[in-house]
Amino acid sequence: MKLKEDDFYKRFSDEENITKPIKWNIVILVFILALPIILLPEVLKIIYISMILSILAYVLLKVISIKIISSYINKKSLIMHELQDLNKIYTQKFHSVSNDKHDIFMKSKKHFDNVNIDKEAYEVIQLQLYYYNDIIDKINSNRKVFEEYNAKTNEVLINHKNHTQKNKWFKSLEQKAFESEIITPMLNYKLDIYIKYITNIRENTYVKNKAFDLIDIKDIIADILFDNEFKKTYEFHKKSERAKMNDKLRFQVFKRDHYQCKICGTSEKEGAKLHVDHIIPISKGGETTLNNLQTLCESCNLGKGDEYL
Numbered sequence: 163m164k165l166k167e168d169d170f171y172k173r174f175s176d177e178e179n180i181t182k183p184i185k186w187n188i189v190i191l192v193f194i195l196a197l198p199i200i201l202l203p204e205v206l207k208i209i210y211i212s213m214i215l216s217i218l219a220y221v222l223l224k225v226i227s228i229k230i231i232s233s234y235i236n237k238k239s240l241i242m243h244e245l246q247d248l249n250k251i252y253t254q255k256f257h258s259v260s261n262d263k264h265d266i267f268m269k270s271k272k273h274f275d276n277v278n279i280d281k282e283a284y285e286v287i288q289l290q291l292y293y294y295n296d297i298i299d300k301i302n303s304n305r306k307v308f309e310e311y312n313a314k315t316n317e318v319l320i321n322h323k324n325h326t327q328k329n330k331w332f333k334s335l336e337q338k339a340f341e342s343e344i345i346t347p348m349l350n351y352k353l354d355i356y357i358k359y360i361t362n363i364r365e366n367t368y369v370k371n372k373a374f375d376l377i378d379i380k381d382i383i384a385d386i387l388f389d390n391e392f393k394k395t396y397e398f399h400k401k402s403e404r405a406k407m408n409d410k411l412r413f414q415v416f417k418r419d420h421y422q423c424k425i426c427g428t429s430e431k432e433g434a435k436l437h438v439d440h441i442i443p444i445s446k447g448g449e450t451t452l453n454n455l456q457t458l459c460e461s462c463n464l465g466k467g468d469e470y471l
Contacts (some may be wrong), residue, residue, distance in 0.1 A: 168175035239336050244318045245343055252311045256347040257300035263354040271368065274359035279372045283355050287382050294379055297351055304347045315344060344366055351376045399444070406450035412438050426462055434459040443468045 196209050266285050268274040270436045287294050319340070352373050359368040374382070415438045428434040439458040442448030445468055458466065 167209065215281045239339070241318050241322045241340055242343070244322075245315060245340060246315055248311065248318070251345065252314075252345060254308065255307045256304055256345065257349040257445075259288065259297060259300050259304070259351060261352045261354070263356065265358055268357060268359040271359055271361075271387055274357060274368050274370075277357050279355055279357060279370070282357065283353070283372070283374055283378075284382055285353065286353075287379060288386050291383065291386065294353075294383060298376065298380060298383075301349065301351050305349055308347055308349060311345065351379070353379060362442070396445075399447075403444045403450045407438065411450070411452070411455070414452060415455045416457055418452075422457065423462050424456045425458060425461035425466070428459050437463040438459075439463050439466065 195214065200205055202210055266277075266282055266286075268277060352375055354371055354373050355368060356371040360366075416436060421436065422428065423434060423436070430436055437458050437460055439456050440448045440450070441454050441456055444450075448454050
């Protein structure tokens with residue numbers, strides 16, 4: 163038993179989850195750095211402030227120097243120029259994909275304890291089958307394109323191995339800059355299913371979860387398609403077998419069974435309402451043939467139901 167959510171399918175950005183703790187860390191850091199200024203005596207306070215300013219100046223100079231060096235490498239390096247050209251082409255070929263999280267809220271602790279997360283994942287994917295098929299296609303495409311892109315970037319490095327500048331320092335920085343500019347597309351996917359139960363007074367929250375990767379999702383989709391095909395086959399079988407039943411076949415069954423119920427023996431003369439019953443039910447693969455049909459009175463037929471006696 164699940165509570166329906168207005169937004170059945172939710173996406174959660176990792177950036178949103180990361181931003182909040184970073185802001186608090188900055189506040190705490192500023193507070194820790196400012197505390198000695200308040201507590202230290204005047205002479206030590208000056209020394210402390212000078213030290214902090216020196217560290218800040220060093221960090222600032224390092225950042226500026228890195229930017230200047232990076233700009234110089236981007237202008238002078240042939241491999242960086244070729245990589246940038248490759249990136250312009252392949253950025254358009256990679257698909258944007260992000261991991262997903264789905265929350266399912268249960269009505270009671272009993273439902274929470276008994277829930278099967280695999281079945282819940284089956285239902286989630288079944289309701290959004292087109293979306294998850296699209297995810298699989300995009301990841302497969304990204305993997306294929308990335309192999310091609312990776313081969314191209316390696317080719318750039320090999321072609322310019324003996325033509326780059328001989329300065330080891332420049333080569334080292336060039337290699338780092340090259341690696342940092344490599345495109346890293348989404349090559350894997352994860353669906354997190356969270357089962358939750360919150361008590362009425364909101365004192366306790368119960369949570370259990372399971373992550374489904376691309377292989378798991380492919381298996382679930384295969385199960386869904388198999389089940390859908392089975393349902394189609396069963397419905398067709400049921401419809402076609404019931405269509406075979408006609409007055410002529412019904413008469414042949416009654417005549418063969420002497421207009422008597424094959425279970426209790428009551429007859430039409432005794433006021434029994436006779437039915438033609440499938441010995442092996444259609445739901446269990448039975449066919450509408452004379453050998454698989456029998457005469458039953460209404461009471462026995464209802465009692466037998468869908469059983470194979």
